[in-house]
Amino acid sequence: MGITIGCVGCGNMGSAILLGLKERLNGQGHVFCGCNRSREKLLPLQERGVELLDDALSLAQRCDVIVLAVKPYQAEAVLESMLPALASGKIVISVAAGLSLACLRTAVQGCCPVVRCMPNTPALVGQGIFAFCFEDSLLRHEDKSLVLGIFSALGLCLELEESSFAAFSALIGAGPAYVFAMMQGLVQAGVSLGFSWKESRRMVTALFAGSAQMAGLSAAPLMQLRDEVCSPGGLTIAGVNHLDRKGLTGILVDAVLAAAVRGREMES
Ligand SMILES: NC(=O)c1ccc[n+]([C@@H]2O[C@H](COP(=O)([O-])OP(=O)(O)OC[C@H]3O[C@@H](n4cnc5c(N)ncnc54)[C@H](OP(=O)(O)O)[C@@H]3O)[C@@H](O)[C@H]2O)c1
Incomplete structure (x- = not known):
């Protein structure tokens, strides 16, 4: 009705x-x-x-x-x-x-x-x-x-x-800001490697959409999905090693925890 x-x-x-x-x-x-x-x-x-x-x-x-x-x-x-x-x-x-x-x-x-x-x-x-x-x-x-x-x-x-x-x-609620920040970094990387801003953004946007869909359809742990992209001795493991050395996972966890602290302060 x-x-x-x-x-x-x-x-x-x-x-x-x-x-x-x-x-x-x-x-x-x-x-x-x-x-x-x-x-x-x-x-x-x-x-x-x-x-x-x-x-x-x-x-x-x-x-x-x-x-x-x-x-x-x-x-x-x-x-x-x-x-x-x-x-x-x-x-x-x-x-x-x-x-x-x-x-x-x-x-x-x-x-x-x-x-x-x-x-x-x-x-x-x-x-x-x-x-x-x-x-x-x-x-x-x-x-x-x-x-x-x-x-x-x-x-x-x-x-x-x-x-x-x-x-x-x-x-x-804040999540899109984290995702857009990660997208921005990858788009900049694409431009640094010679793609136009437009091309790079288009590809990175499709990358996030496709990866999110794969993660949504799969029951495998995210680490397994990540590792499956990394061939031994290949280029992806070189990039992933850098992310691990810089602590990307910890940075994301800390960002969300900082936002949660601020969110509790703002509740009325
Ligand atoms: N945008 C987001 O991403 C987001 C995410 C989560 C939650 N929210 C929540 O959604 C709410 C709206 O956010 P927003 O970003 O859409 O803000 P917004 O674009 O400023 O929209 C608020 C609207 O309310 C109108 N308004 C104010 N007083 C009114 C009244 N007495 N009668 C009728 N309309 C009145 C305003 O009119 P005027 O045109 O005259 O100013 C304005 O168009 C907020 O409470 C926010 O916390 C937003």
Whole structure:
């Protein structure tokens, strides 16, 4: 049965979620709505068939599922403005980084269940990873299924305890930055060896996509996949030896641990 799904705050993440869901859930009878403080960001959404609403309160009145995608510091005031429209039967899903379920629950005053969600940026291309915290006692089993059913259209969905959100954010939320940094290094290496920037980037992008797909399809340990590329006395083992001498694995572990420490400091 079709439901009405809306997004308050149609900036980078809100628009990506709304347009991604509209595109991928097309034909299931859902209606998609958006509202944003500045109107110009709504025009591309309108062109794609998203219904526009004037403000957060009107959107909350119209929608069954309300995605809150304003900046974390704006979230509580926006929830307060929606209070007259929040009622059981509706679900609020907040993607605001670092904003705890306790804060969200206080803001909605028990009027409806709240879900805390943390996406990462590949959600912008329908390949995101979404962590969901379903610890609000007002949430029914069918609400959880509904949320997972909707968001699985945009990538991998995981249910996590809220206590794991800082770890998830440090590893997966921040993860695209680590991956892009590694890609940048390899692209630069390609240019150093005489490829154009464009060629090098194209090849490195395909390298990451292909390797990720191999890793996803294989049950073999990653070290085994790595070692299988290294012929005895060959060029790959020479490169891999250098990575080991420089401690790439330890650098990555330390980067994620540093991000987790900062994430815990930022939780509110
Ligand atoms: N981008 C990411 O990679 C990412 C990843 C994980 C989580 N998140 C979370 O996603 C949320 C949005 O981030 P973002 O990067 O998409 O930020 P953004 O591009 O600044 O989008 C926020 C939008 O909210 C709008 N807004 C502010 N107050 C509003 C109100 N009262 N009613 C309606 N709209 C309002 C803003 O409108 P204006 O155009 O007027 O400013 C803006 O377009 C944040 O809480 C962030 O923590 C983002």
